[in-house]
Amino acid sequence: MSLSTMLTSMGAGMLRSCLIFFLTLLFSLPLGMGVMFLRRSRIAVVQWITKIYIAIMRGTPLMLQLLMWYFGPYYIFGWSIRGYRFTAIILGFSMNYAAYFAEIYRGGIEAIPKGQYEAAEVLGYSKVQTFFKIILPQVIKTILPSITNEIITLVKDTSLAFTLAYNEMFSLAKQIAASQTSFMPFIIAGIFYFIANYVVAFVMERIEKAMNYYN
């Protein structure tokens, strides 16, 4: 098998890996914000449930969670799971990453000095204005490095989708490597991940720089 054939057959997998990556970010970044609010809720039950949710999402392997999201509806409710595979993958990834993002957001918010809230309150800002105009921009700046780490992990985690027989790039690499008795697909896979993460790091660095106008 020539290199170009190998690249072509792995190309579809790369697109699938990218799809998982972007959809997961699209859903988990805002979802994490919601989880963070629930986690900081004054209602004890809500806070408690959210804590358990975060503990489970962070305390169990993502691979296991994917199996649960996919097979759970069938084994628990007897629902048909035909055609549900991709949804389950995105659901599993998003719910998992939302938990991590929620904790990062929370850390960032708790690092904002109380004086910022008080200044905003005395100046008459509403709660919503205070959060979006005063707190959030500062939070984003402080949490960017942690978010970058998480996103880089996500790039590599996309290979877990193969657990649910979704043929993303790395599973194709393994299949081609096995059938061709060749190490080449793994090298291609490695380069793909490296480039993807290089792009992530580059973009995030630009964003960090753009926010460096103040300390």
Add this chain to the structure above:
Amino acid sequence: MILQMSGIQKSFGELEVLKDISLHVDAGEVVSIIGPSGSGKSTLLRCATFLERIDAGEIRYMDKAAVTTDGNGTAEYVHHRELNEIKRYFGLVFQQFNLFPHYSVLKNVMDAPIHVQKRSKEEVREEAMELLRKMDLENRADAYPCQLSGGQQQRVAIARALALKPSILFFDEPTSALDPELTGEVLKVIRQLAEEKMTMVVVTHEMPFARAVSNRVIFMDKGVIVEQGHPEAVFGDPQQERTKQFLRNYQR
């Protein structure tokens, strides 16, 4: 009368911080509050600006009730919409400035008038530049707080508070976080405001300043007002033993 606080009580758990304090401020008055740390003077200011909830007592601004106390002795705050209206009457300058670090100097001053008071941008900009000129900061309008000295930051904070056109301005130890050589520029600005008959309540440790600028000095200790009066009276001829002791310690 701009501010009327009466029978204010405030405890943090077991600790009684304010014991039945009353404070009235008339238009154009400059009131200095002095006293040892832990005397409750900062807490009094935070209660007046609703950053802390009082347990009992009454607070009125411009004769509008913000907090009343019913027969049971518990404080009742008015609905938050009314409270927000009342908040427009005062401004507060913090010890730690609390400028918004991600906003430029000009935006720090302009943002609340535009987004809270919904005033026109052009009008606010003109006024903000005027305020910065007054603070001798017009050439730093585009700088960020982190690029300014502490004294400059505090002057921006004062401009920010003034931009909302408050009827009364509170200062919570405005020079305590500053290097000694920078306190002068901030005190100069406050003195200037006093000359313009701005109503102000200043919690401070700067005794010469309090003596020179205020119309009235209040000495607080252990949650009560021990003595108050004209600065010359309080500083020159204190009547209470605790006041004398405090001032003696201070002069050393």
Add this chain to the structure above:
Amino acid sequence: MKKNLALLLTAVLTAAAIAGCGSAAPTQGAPAPEAKEEAAEPAEEAKEEAAEEAPAEESTGAYVFLDEDLGVESYAIGFRKGDDELAEQVSGAVKALVANGTYAEIGEKYPDIKDYLCLDAADIDTASLPEEGSGDSSYTFKHGFDLDYPPYSYLQDDGTVGGFDVELCQAVCEYLGWGYEAVPFNWDAKDMELNAGSCDCIWSGFTKEGREDDYTWGLTYSNNTQGILVAADSGIKTLADLEGKIVGVQTATSAYDMLEDSQADLAATFSELRVYETYTIAFNDLKAGAIDAIAIDMTAGSFLIAGENK
């Protein structure tokens, strides 16, 4: 409110997962060499139990092989290219074990593959076989195998490694007087493991067809047939019925190779050929109705069916 429900659902699902798997976390990828057996165990347990967790289906024993098969393949022992002497020695020992009945004895323990064992004591020329205990007693033979390929090599209920290939290899070492070392590896990494020398052979239901030139081959000791596993009530009776159906297969298996190669025309009629990391997940999908059939070798397939009926 919806968000709360979603969270609750997550909690329930994951709690069920933890309960179902006895808190054993599956490990991924190739375990570190020194911790291979221990590390691989929980993964196996989790998968096996996940399969058993399934509620009894309305029809028991509801999974059957189609009468038509995909083809026959032979299982042999793969050695590094050039290790002819080692291949010779091990093959000779296997023959000796066939001759003395040990081979058949081990086969009795694995009814699923008994019929596929292709060596017969009567055919063995006992003249040129290695003597019992003739091997170097200081030598340890490193047996490389997939821990997830029952009944040839797998993790047994008691947590030890077992399977026909494992037992036969152990018997070979005992016969020659060698030490035995189990080297369970990630099947995808088998060539790297062998070439790196972390194992001396690949012996784990290892198909010779299509790989003739890639290894030095030892004795072919078993045949296997690749078949199609379906639900009995699916209405699928022949290979032609698979047209427009979704068929699952495990990656890097002979069944997969056949569907890519000699049976590519058949595979082209499927609506989809879904490639799995393990057959366990594929079988769960078959049970859940998410796919219509599984292409799998008869012995591994029989093992899955037997597990379901247990």
